[in-house]
Amino acid sequence: MAQLDLRKKLSVLADAAKYDASCSSSGTGKRNSIGGKGIGSTEGMGICHAYTPDGRCVSLLKILLTNFCIYDCAYCINRVSSNVQRARFSVQEVVDLTLNFYRRNYIEGLFLSSGIIQSGDYTMEQLVLVAKSLRLDHDFRGYIHLKLIPEADPRLVEEAGLYADRLSANIEVPREEALTRLAPQKDLAVIKKAMGQVRLKVEAAKPQKKDRIKPPKFAPGGQSTQLIVGADGAPDTEILDRSASLYGGYGLRRVYYSAFSPIPDSSAALPLSKPPLMREHRLYQADWLMRFYGFSAPEIGEATTGGMLDLAVDPKLAWALNRRELFPVNVNTADREALLRVPGLGVKSVDRMISVRRYRTLRLEDVARLCRGIDKVRPFITALDWTPGGLTDAVDLRARLTPTVEPVQMSLF
């Protein structure tokens, strides 16, 4: 094969990596390059350096080391039976690209993934080499996210955690049955074992009070995974149950939901259609409710139809419309947990309200200034000068709170 020039390779290997929803560069500790020989810093919160017209941010140089792959996962553009153009970066090329982009302030760091070539061990070794060279040869202190090859030797996973801020292994297909059908060589048990190993290592690396010498850092940004939505027929409730089990079992920082998107040269096993973007959005909202609002997966499931989240209204509003006996909530006396369950009130708004009400009794107008929009909130609260009367139980409440243009949802099944 003719040698591809570097820019062409970049276009092939960035294109192939764009289906991974994660691009976050947050969650790791603070670092800077003062006193070092290289460049780079992390602030804890990631920085998005650009946004593409698909609304997603560019925070990291997200590329594959290679899109050659010995696996044949139907949903993946890089599966062995796909006819896409193939390319492979050398370790040095990835290191140079990362540093060149970073110096110009285009990116926060590198997110490196790869098709499986030769073997899991060999592939993982190559990924680790890139991170190792950035950290050791160039004293690079920016963000590094490495994709885990789950079947790789645990020793390599351990090494990856020394250099990377975050590790991730994608589950992709929420249903085990579908996984065997769509991704015959992927094994959920192997992925879970790798995640379990990462959790144990992350915990072992947390310094204890009695430790005199801090243990070496291990993936301080934790681990994440991705579930593809709309490729295997799994309803939202099943997806959320899977997420709850992943958060609890492996201490994941994030579960990413990626609406199954048509890919060029797609497999006959999957029908082509527009990606279910609204469904993806609702799943992120539901996920948020589980992580920051104290909702459990079954509670969110209460307000679904046939296991699917309501596309017209957000999951918290859907839940509240279903549980109207719990409302209205008095914004001047209710506890934090109850306020967090009011549609339209976020964690920040609630915390501000609680702090303000020590000095003032809240009127509706005050609440309006503390949250993003009062319309959704009004039927579910009482304030000093406001009571919703029969509004909370109004038959047409749902219609009143639903945006006039109903989103049209395409579905694959």
Next chain:
Amino acid sequence: MRVAVLASETDFDGWRLAARAFRLAGVAPGEARFVVGEDLQGGLFDAAAGEGESALPDKARPLRVPQAFVDMAHDVVLHRTPDRFDLLYRILWRLQAERDLMRVRSDRDVSDAMDRQRNVSRASHKMKAFVRFRQAFDEEGECWVAWFEPAHRVLARTAPFFANRFTTMRWSILTPDGSCFWDGKAMSFGPPAQASDAPQEDEIEEFWKTYYASTFNPARLKTKTMQGEMPKRYWKNLPEAALIPELVAASAVRTETMVGTPHSEPNARLAKAIFRHNRDGAFEEGFSPSNLDELRHGVQACRRCPLWRDATQGVCGEGPPRAKLMIVGEQPGDHEDLAGRPFVGPAGQLLNDAFREAGIDRDEAFVTNAVKHFKHEPRGKRRLHRTPTTSEVTACRWWLDHERALVRPKVVLTLGSTATLGVLGRKVTVTRERGMPIPLTDGSHALVTVHPAYLLRLPDEAARRREHAVFIQDLKRVRQLL
């Protein structure tokens, strides 16, 4: 009307001195004005602020404001709205009577000021994101120069970020408000600049644009989200933004073509590789393990009950393959599930100590569980242990029976009622049957005792000591039977 003239648009100290003087002189918010004018500096300032009294306020006279106000004011001063100084003065004025004002975020003035503070910090954040350095060379060698137009006057506030990140580079950031320079050791500031003062190109930019275009998925067009996060005001200085119109225009056609193109035949040469890499067959009906390795392998593929779904892995027994003593616990816990080994958590630790106390070498025992997969319920970031049901224990007996048949222990010590159910196949009351050898069909004996987790959970010290003694007694009986 009293007028204070400030040295620059971001002259916080000047504003503070003037505002302090105004407040002490009792100048009401509507009567005070703050204007910026460099040529008016000097004598006018005194005349305007003082009018007979000293412009510098008397340090002895108290004017106290909360730290939160000072912090906020530092940011609000950087906002581009002309009335920002007046707004701050109004809050300063009110603070003397309303001590808690800063905590009342719902107040009109406070929320207005905090909105501006948020705009400023957003502008600073966007500066961290959207500055694009271009490579240049001067007499000292390589240097990096950026032209940037911040939404608010955040250059000095944001510059330390770049010094921390690009410590070993020499860089300058030029803006219409002023310039900042870093020479590798120290930061300095200069006058406003123009776009033409910065280099106009950089060879890596083409690579960056290639990346930007390739990482965009045409099937997911969401231009509103993009603009919300990357407002148009920044586009003209972002090299990649020039691509946006054509990417948007082509997206519909690209998606149509992608969806409309029929499936092509798989690449035969590459497809062959699949078959070489197929994994070992899973556990099937009619499988019967002939050794412990096969058993371990089989458990990983077990679907006899639904517990495998949320567990990480099946956890089999561990120990000498011909041990005289087999210890059966309930099920793997959180730690065991991740590590894939039985009794590595706190209960395992207690068991080790108790065995030592009873004079039995735990390394000579085979340790396993009645149920091989961890049964739990996710609760936020934790997994709560749940007791397996009779049907789950019964389903898993198939494996425990095989394990017993392969190890052929003389004594089987069961810890707690679930373990006993797994061995005997019937429910027992542990307190009633503990410590008495129960003959099993294969000629060995079962001995029932409590689960060590029970000892760990006892709340009061006396009960714990008493129960511990009985537990040790049970273990000593085990030693007699061996």
